[in-house]
Amino acid sequence: GQQLNQSPQSMFIQEGEDVSMNCTSSSIFNTWLWYKQDPGEGPVLLIALYKAGELTSNGRLTAQFGITRKDSFLNISASIPSDVGIYFCAGLTSGTYKYIFGTGTRLKVLA
Amino acid sequence: NAGVTQTPKFQVLKTGQSMTLQCAQDMNHEYMSWYRQDPGMGLRLIHYSVGAGITDQGEVPNGYNVSRSTTEDFPLRLLSAAPSQTSVYFCASFPGRLAGGPDEQFFGPGTRLTVL
Numbered sequence: 001g002q003q004l005n006q007s008p009q010s011m012f013i014q015e016g017e018d019v020s021m022n023c024t025s026s027s028i029f030n031t032w033l034w035y036k037q038d039p040g041e042g043p044v045l046l047i048a049l050y051k052a053g054e055l056t057s058n059g060r061l062t063a064q065f066g067i068t069r070k071d072s073f074l075n076i077s078a079s080i081p082s083d084v085g086i087y088f089c090a091g092l093t094s095g096t097y098k099y100i101f102g103t104g105t106r107l108k109v110l111a
Numbered sequence: 112n113a114g115v116t117q118t119p120k121f122q123v124l125k126t127g128q129s130m131t132l133q134c135a136q137d138m139n140h141e142y143m144s145w146y147r148q149d150p151g152m153g154l155r156l157i158h159y160s161v162g163a164g165i166t167d168q169g170e171v172p173n174g175y176n177v178s179r180s181t182t183e184d185f186p187l188r189l190l191s192a193a194p195s196q197t198s199v200y201f202c203a204s205f206p207g208r209l210a211g212g213p214d215e216q217f218f219g220p221g222t223r224l225t226v227l
Contacts, residue, residue: 006153031214042115042201042218043154050214088153092214097142097161097207098169099216103153 006089006102014110019076021105023089031092032072033099034063038085046087047074081109112137115219117202123225124192132187132222134202142207143185144169144216145177147198154201160185161207192226199223 006023013019023032031050035043047058049065049072056063060077072089089102118133136143144159146169156169160179174196176188185204189196200223205216 033214033216035218040221042220045215045217048215090154090216097159098156099144099203101146101154103151 004089004091004100004102006105008105009103010106010108012108012110013079015079015081017079019079019083019107020073021087022071022073023091023102024071025091025100026070027091027093027100028069029091029100030069030094032063032065033090033092034061034072034074035088035090036085037088037104043088076107079107079109081111083107084109114138115202115204115217117200117219117222119222120220121223123227124189125227126193128192130189130192132189132200132202132224134185134187134219135183136185136202136204136217137183138204138206138217139182140204140206141182142216143179143202143204145175145185145187146201146203147171147196148201148221149198157187157200189224194226197224197226 004023004025034046037043047063052069054065062075064073086104086106088104090099092099115136141162145157146154155171158177160166166177199221201221202219203216
């Protein structure tokens with residue numbers, strides 16, 4: 001089945017560092033969502049993007065909707081230990097009701 | 112609002128048994144979905160619904176049935192459980208811009224199912 005390519009798959013970073021991850025697709029999407037999942041919990045919505053080129057922030061998180069509409073990026077600034085978890089991107093094509101999910105980026109922060 | 116709720120939180124079944132995973136939302140969302148999450152696989156869509164009485168198959172529908180008799184409830188039925196259905200199951204909902212709301216999809220806490 002179709003899934004988005006999300007990279008990196010996992011990363012270790014030092015506390016205080018900035019983090020970047022991205023999601024790419026062969027299909028065009030009209031909506032991009034970014035989620036964070038903590039162990040044993042359901043994914044929690046971080047940021048929603050609706051327009052190509054849109055840049056949206058939520059605290060230390062900033063996400064961008066790629067101009068081609070086939071990619072999206074998430075940046076986390078000044079990482080802290082509670083940023084640990086799995087980050088998922090999800091895309092929605094216009095006229096459909098099915099979100100396609102990336103395979104996730106596992107973030108581990110070294111204190 | 113309770114958001115999206117799921118029961119049970121954990122379940123162990125024997126091969127061949129049937130059961131229903133419950134999902135409910137109190138946000139009046141039109142669209143509801145069921146996903147399964149396996150290690151390293153991300154989230155895969157099982158079935159989804161665009162409104163009461165309307166359901167459709169997702170990416171991995173075999174072995175599962177759904178129905179949507181009300182806007183609030185979207186149960187997932189396992190007809191004859193198999194070890195390959197051991198997974199974590201998530202229910203999700205979103206209002207949909209056609210319904211006048213954003214496309215922000217919210218998840219329940221999940222049901223962890225083991226089939227022996």
